[in-house]
Every structure is written in structure tokens, then in C-alpha cells.
Amino acid sequence: MIDVIWLLLFCCGVVTAMLTGHMDRLSGAIIGGAETGVELSIGLISVIAFWLGMMNIAEKAGMVQWIAQKLKPIGKFLYPSVPEDHPAMGAILLNMSANLLGVGNAATPLGLKAMSELQKLNKDRDTASDAMCTLLAVNTASITLLPTTVIAIRMQFGSKDPTAIVGTTIVATAIGTLAAILLDRLFRRLSRRRRSH
Amino acid sequence: MQTIITTLSAWMLPVLVTSILIIGFARRVPIYNTFVDGAKGGFGTAIRLIPHLVAMMVAVSVFRASGAMDYLIAALKPVLHVLHIPPEVAPMGLLRPISGVGSLALMTDIFKGQGPDSWLGQLASTMQAASDTTLYIITVYFGSVGIRNIRYALKVGLLADFISVLASVLAVYWLMGPMPGA
Numbered sequence: 001m002i003d004v005i006w007l008l009l010f011c012c013g014v015v016t017a018m019l020t021g022h023m024d025r026l027s028g029a030i031i032g033g034a035e036t037g038v039e040l041s042i043g044l045i046s047v048i049a050f051w052l053g054m055m056n057i058a059e060k061a062g063m064v065q066w067i068a069q070k071l072k073p074i075g076k077f078l079y080p081s082v083p084e085d086h087p088a089m090g091a092i093l094l095n096m097s098a099n100l101l102g103v104g105n106a107a108t109p110l111g112l113k114a115m116s117e118l119q120k121l122n123k124d125r126d127t128a129s130d131a132m133c134t135l136l137a138v139n140t141a142s143i144t145l146l147p148t149t150v151i152a153i154r155m156q157f158g159s160k161d162p163t164a165i166v167g168t169t170i171v172a173t174a175i176g177t178l179a180a181i182l183l184d185r186l187f188r189r190l191s192r193r194r195r196s197h
Numbered sequence: 198m199q200t201i202i203t204t205l206s207a208w209m210l211p212v213l214v215t216s217i218l219i220i221g222f223a224r225r226v227p228i229y230n231t232f233v234d235g236a237k238g239g240f241g242t243a244i245r246l247i248p249h250l251v252a253m254m255v256a257v258s259v260f261r262a263s264g265a266m267d268y269l270i271a272a273l274k275p276v277l278h279v280l281h282i283p284p285e286v287a288p289m290g291l292l293r294p295i296s297g298v299g300s301l302a303l304m305t306d307i308f309k310g311q312g313p314d315s316w317l318g319q320l321a322s323t324m325q326a327a328s329d330t331t332l333y334i335i336t337v338y339f340g341s342v343g344i345r346n347i348r349y350a351l352k353v354g355l356l357a358d359f360i361s362v363l364a365s366v367l368a369v370y371w372l373m374g375p376m377p378g379a
Contacts, residue, residue, distance in 0.1 A: 002347060005332075006256050013259035016268060025262045033258025036298075037251035041243050044337075049239025054214065056235025057221040057228050103209055111334075112242055112341045119342040127346040128339065133353065136338055140294075140331040140354035141361060146205065147326030153305065154322060155203075159313035163202040165322040171368035172327035176361035183356050187349035 044108070051109035055094065064090040067097065078138070078181065079131045081121075088117035092135060099139065102148035111139055134184050141180035143173045242341055249340030253332060257296055266292070282366055283376060285311075286321050290362040294355055297330035316376045320369045327368075328361040 017023050058064050068075065068090045075082070075089050082089050091114035098106040114135055122129045128136075147169045154162035221228045260266055270288045277287045285307065293300040307321040331354035339347050 002335075002351065005351065006252065009256035009260040012265045012269075013256075013261075013263035016265035017259075017263035020264055022263060026259055029258045029262035030255050032262075033255035034251045036258065037249075037254035038247055040250050040254070040333075041247040044246065045240055045243040048242050049236040052238050052242075053232035053234075053236030054217055057226055057231045058217050060226040060231050061217070061221040061224040063217065063220060101209060103213060108334075108337065109239070109242075111338060115338050115342045116242075119344075126344065128344050128348050128350055132339075132344065133348060133350045136335060136347075136350045137353045137357060139338070140329050140334050141357045142327075142329040144326055146202065146209070147322075148209070150304075150322050150326040151203070153301075154308070154313045154318075157305070157308040157313045159318075161314060164314070165319055165326060166202055168319065168323040168365070168368040168372050169326040171372065172323050172361060172365040175364035175367070176327055176357055179360040179364075180353060180357035183353045184349075187353055191349060 047105040048109040048112065051106050052113065055091075055110065055113060058094075059087075059090070064094060068093050071096070078134055081129070081131050082118070083121075086117065086121065088114060088121060088131070091117050092131075095135070096138065096143075099142050100145050102144055102146040107139070107142070111135065130188055133188065134181075137180040137184040138177065141173065141177040143177040144169055246337055246340050249336045250333075253336045257299075257332070261296070261299065280363060280366070281370075282362065283317060283320070285317050286324060289321055289324055293324060293328055293362070294331040294358040297333060300325060300330075316369070316373060319373055320365060323365040323369055324362060327365045328358050331355060331358055 013029075014026065017026050055064070068084070071093045072084060074096075075093055076084060079089065079092060082092070091110055095107055095110040095114050097103075098110050115132065118129060118132050118135065119125065122132070145166075147165065150165065150169075151162045154165070218228055221231070266288075270291055273287070273291070274284060277284065277290075282290060286303075289300050289303040289307075292303060304321045304325045307315075307317055311317045313319075313322065331351070335347065335351055335354060339350070
């Protein structure tokens with residue numbers, strides 16, 4: 001699947017450039033894209049290091065376990081395959097809280113921590129587990145109560161009411177996340193059926 | 198209400214960080230060394246992402262620079278019209294799952310042209326906030342642990358993005374009324 005998307009993006013680009021005579025743009029785009037990839041990764045070092053450090057303190061102080069305890073019903077419902085006292089559950093629920101609150105870039109580092117914990121539970125190290133797919137579904141839909149980044153940009157552009165979008169965002173992300181969870185369940189069931197045949 | 202939320206989003210991060218430190222200290226956790234110990238993993242995790250992000254960003258960059266993106270949007274215009282997605286924000290909806298920076302740039306374009314408080318400005322804000330960059334999240338999350346077979350994750354992500362875009366339009370129609378002059 002990822003092969004097809006990758007190839008499609010490339011080939012559509014090259015064919016379009018060929019037909020419209022913009023081949024000259026592509027060399028720059030290839031190198032520029034590679035640079036963006038490296039910049040994004042390097043740029044993540046700071047937030048990942050910072051949040052992994054904070055999370056380590058929160059874990060040792062028992063805060064992660066406390067949050068996991070409070071959110072246990074949600075965790076159990078969404079991730080039935082993850083044992084409730086496993087560190088993966090704590091990281092998953094922290095990642096979800098960070099998404100909800102829109103805490104500056106904490107969601108990705110915590111999500112990556114959750115992935116590495118889930119990988120420990122994974123039987124086949126090359127293939128995504130059910131829980132990983134659910135984590136991805138929830139994160140790509142990213143349920144949000146406080147869209148802090150967009151609010152900040154709206155302020156920069158002189159919005160008279162930068163938080164006017166909180167209501168619409170809550171409605172839209174609630175629908176989007178619900179859809180993501182249902183789609184995840186549906187595809188999980190379909191993939192089971194295919195495997196058992 | 199508005200000032201509460203604005204204040205809340207400014208206070209969230211500092212308050213959260215401080216409370217973690219204070220609670221940690223109160224529970225006799227050696228906070229400095231514990232932080233440093235945890236943060237060590239940050240470099241390795243970020244570096245492991247480089248090959249994955251380079252691969253994906255090169256493809257996305259070629260797709261955009263060649264103009265293929267613009268043709269795709271033009272081709273989808275009639276479909277978007279049926280779904281009541283205004284043509285001004287359609288490129289954003291398509292770009293949102295592929296490139297976060299790209300859709301952010303389109304959002305600021307709309308802010309510059311129509312203002313952030315216009316109907317389209319609100320819709321663009323909602324679309325930007327309501328979904329995440331699926332291709333990036335999938336690349337980064339699976340890349341960080343070396344998963345090769347991602348099963349149905351991309352399908353679910355892209356379908357959910359499509360629903361998010363529709364839900365954003367719906368939410369803005371519902372809470373702010375129909376687009377003025379349309």
C-alpha cells in the first residue's frame with residue numbers, strides 16, 4: 001500500500017511535469033524534498049527529547065499510572081489487546097490527552113513512545129498490530145478540544161475572535177474521530193476474516 | 198469565554214510542565230537525572246525517522262512542484278461542488294493529509310485574502326485543526342519502530358480525513374450559518 005502511494009506521487013508528478021514542460025522544476029523538488037525530510041526529523045529531536053524526559057519523571061512519580069487508572073474504560077474499549085497495567089497503555093492515554101489539550105507538540109513524542117511499547121507486545125515485528133492501527137487511526141483524526149496552534153496563528157493574523165473555532169473544531173474532530181474508530185474496527189474485522197480463510 | 202480559552206492555551210504548557218516537576222519532586226523522584234535519562238532516547242528516535250521522512254517528502258515535493266496537485270484539484274472540482282465544499286478551501290482539504298506545512302500555507306493565504314474571521318477563514322481554521330497530516334503520522338509512527346507492513350492503517354487514515362473535511366464543512370454550516378453570498 002505504501003509502495004503504491006509512493007510510486008503514484010512520483011509518477012503523477014513526473015508525467016505532469018513532462019506534459020506541461022516543467023521538467024526543470026523537478027530536480028530542485030527532489031533535493032528540496034529530501035532536505036525537508038531531514039529538517040523535519042532534526043526539528044523533532046528537541047520536542048521528543050523534552051517530552052520523553054518529562055514523561056520519565058511523570059512515570060516515576062506515578063502520574064502516568066494515575067491518568068491510566070482514570071481513563072481505563074476508554075483504554076480498555078479502544079485497545080482490548082493491550083494489558084491495562086502495561087506501560088503501553090499509559091503512553092497511549094497520555095498521547096490521547098496531549099491531542100485533546102493541544103499541548104505544544106507533546107502528542108507525537110508520546111505517540112512514538114506508545115509505538116515502541118506496543119512493538120514490545122507485537123508478535124510479528126514487521127507487521128502492524130491491531131493496537132498500532134487503532135493508535136494511528138485515533139492520531140490521524142486527532143480529536144481536539146483546544147486547537148492551540150491554529151488559535152495562535154489566528155491571533156497573528158489579527159483575528160477579533162481567535163477562539164471562535166473551538167466549537168466547530170470540537171464538533172468536526174468528534175465526528176472525524178468517531179469515523180476513524182469505526183473504520184478501524186471495520187477493517188480489523190475484514191482483515192481477520194481474510195486471514196482465517 | 199474567549200479570554201478564558203486564550204489564557205488557558207497560553208497557560209497549559211508551562212503549568213503542565215511545572216506540575217510534573219513539583220509532583221515529581223514531592224514524590225522524592227530525582228527529577229533532574231530522571232529527565233536526562235528519559236530525554237536520552239530523543240536523539241535516536243528522531244534520527245531513525247530521517248530515511249522515512251526523506252523518502253516521503255521527496256515524493257510529496259515532486260507531486261506538488263510538478264503541478265500535479267493543481268490538476269487533481271481542478272479535476273475534483275465538480276465532486277467538491279456536490280459536497281458543498283467551497284472551491285477556495287478544496288485545495289486545503291486535499292493537501293491536509295499529505296502535507297501539514299502545505300495546508301498551513303493555504304490557510305494563511307485564505308487569512309490574508311479573506312481575513313481569519315470570515316466564513317472561509319473559519320472553515321479553513323477548522324479544517325486545519327480538525328485533522329492531522331496522515332501521511333506524516335503514518336511515516337513517522339511506523340518508521341520509528343520499523344514496521345514494514347502497515348495493513349489497513351493508511352486506508353483508515355485517508356477515509357477518516359475525508360470524513361473530517363466533510364465534518365468541518367458541516368460544523369461551520371451548523372454553528373455559523375451558511376456561507377454569506379453563496
